[in-house]
Structure formats: C-alpha cells, structure tokens
Amino acid sequence: MTLLDSRLEAQLEEFKRDGVYKRLNHLDGPQGPRAKMEGRGEVIILSSNNYLGLCNEPEVVEAGKVGLERYGAGTASVRFICGTFTVHRELEASLARLVGTPASLSFVSCWSANEAVPGTLLGEEDLVLSDQLNHASIIDGVRLSKAIAKCQTGVYLHANMADLDAKLAAATDRRIKMVITDGVFSMEGAIAPLPDLVDICRKHGAVLVVDDSHATGVLGATGRGTAEHFGMVGQVDIITSTLGKALGGAAGGFVAGSGAVCDFLTQRARPQLFSNALPPTVAASTLASVRYLEAHPERVTRLRENARYFRDQLNGLGFKPLAGETPIVPVILGETADAIRMSEMLLEEGVFVTGFGYPVVPQGQARVRCQVSAAHTRADLDQALAAFSQVGRRLKLI
C-alpha cells in the first residue's frame, strides 16, 4: 500500500466512524418515480432531478435510439475539430428558444459550462461576484477564473442585495463586472431575487449570469426558468443550465446568451476546446425533451401541484420543511449523522431520499432533501409521506 493509499484508508475509516460515509445505491432499471434498486426491490425515488419524469419518457428514449442509429455512439472529437454534428446545432437552437436568448452552446456538463463562463469571458481588469450559497461548480469556476483570467473575485452574502450593491459600487476600477447566482439554490429550493438582481446589475453596468439548473423545465408557467417565473424572459444576460435534470436527465449542460458570448466560448472556452463534445445520442434525446416540454406545459403544472401537495402534507405531519415554491423540499435536522440515519431509515421503508451534511451544506444544517417529480402519482407521494410519518415518530422528530 502506498503512503497515499494508507492516508486515504484512514480518512475513509474516519468517515465511517463519524457516520458520514456515502454508500452508493445501484439502480437496475430506468430512473422514474419508482425504480428497481439492487438488493431492495422497488423503491420510491424522492431524490432525483427527474423533475418532469422525462428520463424514461418513450418519445425521449426513442429519439436517443434514432440518434444512436443515425450518428453512432460517440463524437470521437472536440467541437472545433470534427465533433460537431447537425443535432448539436438543432439542440442549441432549441435551448436558446426555450430560455429566451439569441444563442446557446452545449457542454458535456453544466459543471463545464460554469467553469467556462468567468474564466473565458473575463480578463485581468474585470471582477466576478458570486452568491455565497452558489453551487460548487460556480464556486470552482470562480476560483479557476482567478488563476486563468487573473480577474478579481468576490462573494456576496446569500441573496443580500445591499451587500451586492455595496460590492459593485466599490468596484469602480473594474472594466467588466459579472454577477453569478443560482436561479434556484439546490440545497434550499429558494429562488434568487431576480428582479432586484437585474436592477442592481443594470445600475452598475454589470453582466448577470444565472445558473438555472434547478429551474429549467421547473419554474415559470411553461418551464422556461427563473426569468419566466418573474415575467422577465430576455432580461438575463447569460444563463447556464444542465441537461441532466428536468431535460431528460442524461448529462450535459449549456450556456445561453448573446451570439458574441456563445461564439467567444466556442473560440476560447477550455472545457469546450479540450474535451469531447456532448454525445449525439444525448443531444438527440435532449432535443426531444425540449420539444416535449414545449408541447406539454401541463407537466410543469403537475410538478408544481405535486410539490405543493407534498410540502403541505409534510407540514401537516408536523415536519417543518423549508418554505418555498420549488419541488426541492428540505427538512433540516442539524447533524450530518442524523440526516444520513434518517435517509437510511426511509430507505428501509422503501423511500429513497438523500441526507446531506457538511461540507455540502453549512455545519449544523444537515438535512434530508426531497425532490418531487411530475411523474409521482398521489399514491407514490402518500406512500412516501406514510414512511416519513413512521420514521419521524421513531426518531421523535414529530
């Protein structure tokens, strides 16, 4: 065993002792409101980003198969060499139309998209400010931009517009000022205060970037995201989002914005220049997901109704989930080990909900996070609620 291995083994043992070790559960069938989990049989999935239930929607799956037949399994190249297929162009046009920007550019993940944005678009005389509770991919993208673009970076207090305003006001020497926020904060389910963000960014001439990974397909009457939720489609400068959640749930991400932003990223974004393109099968199935979403806004309505029902019923049982309007319904427990224990007990009752602790969420704010889908039936949700009730009483939480 190398020195590195023995150090890692010791740390892994510590994770197990502290009750924070993550065990991977293997699904042996498609992702859905219920799925077959190896060793457990059928469980209710209340812990996936399959918000619209499109992972296993027949039209979406069929489009992936047709894409596989037509384009083959892989791109075998990066975009600018020979990895660009006609289906990438169609997908990017459909994503831009969906979120309301002139152009979009796909990436192999939203992680890559978030890494690309500040580090590629900014330079030495510029500044990027990031919300304190932004997703890890934004945090790392901002850190990287400091090394790559040599821009100034900063963090403003979560959703605190006075702090953001003051930090932008103090940055008089900065040429481009960029503000990055999650549209929906994934651990809280809270929605960013977009009208205020747009006002403050306009006031200071700053560029606003919104990561809509948990909002695309989820927020707004037709699932166009945070901007549609606030009646502000077309007012966000740059949107990043994932293809790995509501839009079929496979993988991939995109940046949507002006033609210049997307063209510049095509020319210079390192995750785009030095990494293979999104597989054509995924581009084809995601394109079908976007078309499905456009033709079926009732899925978004159903998602909203399911989320409201589940949140109300949890409250009725005596839990105190964080208030909100999104399908992310977190129940705060405090200690990481408690969150993991509750999720294990729920799994024993046939309900899969993940427990999250530090460092994913702040110390002392560990939680189980439920994610409701449009594909859940009332029977699925009621069965999950019965399991919550049983486990909650056993743990003396209710």
Ligand SMILES: Cc1ncc(COP(=O)(O)O)c(C=O)c1O
């Ligand atoms: C807000 C946010 N941004 C980005 C990502 C990363 O997306 P992807 O899985 O496409 O890399 C996630 C995924 O968890 C997310 O929640």
